[in-house]
Amino acid sequence: MGKLAGSRPLQSRRRGADAAGSDTTNLQKYLASTAISYAAWSGALFTAAELTDPTVSGPAADPDHDGIPNLLEYAFGLDPKQADRSGLRRWAPRPTAAVNEYLTISYAQLTQSNDLTYTVQASTDMVTWNAIAPVVVSTIAIGSTRTLTVRDPTAMGANAARFLRVVVTGP
Numbered sequence: 001m002g003k004l005a006g007s008r009p010l011q012s013r014r015r016g017a018d019a020a021g022s023d024t025t026n027l028q029k030y031l032a033s034t035a036i037s038y039a040a041w042s043g044a045l046f047t048a049a050e051l052t053d054p055t056v057s058g059p060a061a062d063p064d065h066d067g068i069p070n071l072l073e074y075a076f077g078l079d080p081k082q083a084d085r086s087g088l089r090r091w092a093p094r095p096t097a098a099v100n101e102y103l104t105i106s107y108a109q110l111t112q113s114n115d116l117t118y119t120v121q122a123s124t125d126m127v128t129w130n131a132i133a134p135v136v137v138s139t140i141a142i143g144s145t146r147t148l149t150v151r152d153p154t155a156m157g158a159n160a161a162r163f164l165r166v167v168v169t170g171p
């Protein structure tokens with residue numbers, strides 16, 4: 001299986017944006033387990049028939065048609081069978097001063113996954129993206145997930161625009 005890099009609507013700008021979160025009984029059961037991998041996650045949430053069809057259970061599939069591929073449903077602790085973007089966490093950066101304004105972004109992360117890499121990237125034009133070393137503002141742990149709020153180490157400064165996104169690389 002090749003690597004799949006996914007980036008989602010976790011992009012943010014000066015006002016408004018979003019990240020992730022949601023649950024169901026099966027999902028909660030799964031998240032309570034200790035060995036978390038995409039194969040175990042999909043095995044817990046899809047039927048045997050669905051597991052044989054990569055257009056339903058594969059990392060790039062989006063069987064609930066909510067625009068979030070399974071890899072990111074997995075990475076952000078969402079339910080792949082429930083079309084629901086309302087669980088996406090909101091963030092709203094608030095400037096403390098015009099030249100010292102920093103973007104922040106919050107996202108859920110599986111703490112026990114063994115096949116995911118989360119990378120925060122920044123851009124000034126949404127064309128060229130560069131990985132950044134974000135400053136962790138807060139970490140809220142709930143079971144096997146945690147919600148990270150991180151901020152851009154670079155101030156908005158004179159930039160006309162600046163964006164953050166979370167890129168997830170998985171199996």
Ligand SMILES: [Ca+2]
Binds near residue numbers: 062
């Ligand atoms: Ca989906």
